[in-house]
Amino acid sequence: MKGAEKGMLVLSAIKNMKEDIRARLEADYPEIDFIFSYGIEEAKEHLPEAEVFITYGEDLNDELIKQAKNLKWIMVISAGLDQMPFRQIEEQGILVTNARGIHAVPMAEYAFSMLLQVYRQAKKLFEFEKEHSWQRKLPMEEISGKTMAIVGTGAIGQEVARIAKAFHMETLGVSKTGNDKPYFDKTYENAALTNVISNADFVVSVLPSTSETRELFQDEHFKAMPTHAVFLNMGRGDLVKSETILNAVRAGEIAHVVLDVFEEEPLPRDHPFWDEENVTITPHLSGSSSQYQYRAFEIFFDNLEKYLQGEKDYINKIDPKRGY
Template sequence: MILFSAKLSSKHQTKLAQHFPDQHFRFHETMNEAKKDLAEAEVLVTFGDDLTESLLKKAEKLKWIMVLSAGMDQMPLDAIGKRNILVTNARGIHKTPMSEYVISMLLQVYRQAKTLIHNEESHHWDKGVHMQELTGKTMLIAGAGAIGQEVARLAKAFQMKTIGISRSGKSVDYFDANYPTAELAKLLPETDIVVSVLPSTPETEHFYTYEHFQLLPNHAVFLNMGRGNAVDSDVLLQAVRQGEIAHAILDVFEVEPLPENHPFWREENITVTPHLSGVSKQYITRALEIFDHNLQTYQKSETDFINKIDVTRGY
């Protein structure tokens, strides 16, 4: 039985049932509803943040978990690994909306959108607003996977120099150069923009230090849309207030939702968005295309799964 704890439209439910007539699907909108069927589930389709170790124990027949998101940090990976349960996710489907988010947010900063909107609302004509160009900047992208690669591709439309860092440092299309993450510090003095799409792993927790922000030029912009715990909030706030960087664009945070009284909200040189860089009307359709492929693979007892996760690493 294939159990969904992720809400699907009736259109998507019908399409799956028609495409896989020999499979028995049970569709629920939440894990609270789905948990009554866990004992019979061989496949679980979830967004990943609703599966606990205690619930996993109830799923005695479970062989495969399909996560309809990229984040794995809230899942009981140790327990999953001990049972040798296959895990796949929807990594890569976010590349279009997230890369567009990067360009739109950077243009917002460089072309002073906040100030222009404020002036419009107050009927204030000011031609002295300090405009800057995005073209020709050097962008360092931390995380050179599918999302980072698409960011780099779009950055090339603005004639930017693109530098990627990743665990391996291997060469990737649309990057002028690629380096291992250990070489980050030496790259920062010549970087205008840092875009972080790092996943949440033990190695990436508080990855960015105050010294890193000191190494950046004081005109630099830091954008984080990977995971909020890649940087300590107090460290980032201090870097902005001390002028180590010019602006921070944040879509992810150590605590979400961001508390109403958090100083990030009030900081002029910080742009806050509510973890929506990957939002798209095409999201579920793209995620289910991966599930469709992987279910066909699973039925045939083959091994060419898309986005098979190494649970020891969390990605």
């Protein structure tokens, strides 16, 4: 296909899409019809006519896909795909791309802000500040020169490893293939996970949710970590059961846990995590940034050009059989 066909409809269900992004789409592609809906409830009436659908990936189901008779491409402007109805998408032969990689900068910054707050006693310092209490005897630690194991060596993991090098850390990567990746001193396959984390001061997971990663971390992994280790999960909450984490913290098997993702979200108000001194909770915002939409739509603009020109080398093309 060369150029947009007359009447081609691109439908967006992105709430609060930035006005300058909308303006650029309409200015650069006057031959395309755009509908900018505020969420799926507004968008679904237009789905049967849409050729391209832009979504966060959490609002589609089999029934909606079946209704989308004209749909050829779904652009998911997030990295998470665990709620996508891939079987129906594959049956209808719909292209899926996502925004994998755009979270690297904010998530890496989040990781180090959390590790520093643990080692520099930020929680207690904030308490003392509220109490107007001048306390100088808090034990302070340095994250420099430590060993970090990063589980997941894609774009986010590589950015975490790159920054770790500024702190003179040894960086160990764990992934399905164990292939060498930039900024990692050594990389290992998943089978070596227990051995790798047994030598780590910090264990950071950035894994997505797949059949291979669900409950990957078990009791034995926390027992294998040094008792001074900090575990940080900012990938997906189904990596490890809450009970497993609580048992490890309460038994003193690890020193601290930082969690941005959970088995159940929002985390219930009565969940025991909230009251654990050695657990830091954040509400799934490690990837949040004022630059989020701009980075995501740069991928969309690039792929839209490929789509209109009939090219096939899409950025972040998803295999529906694998779900990533």
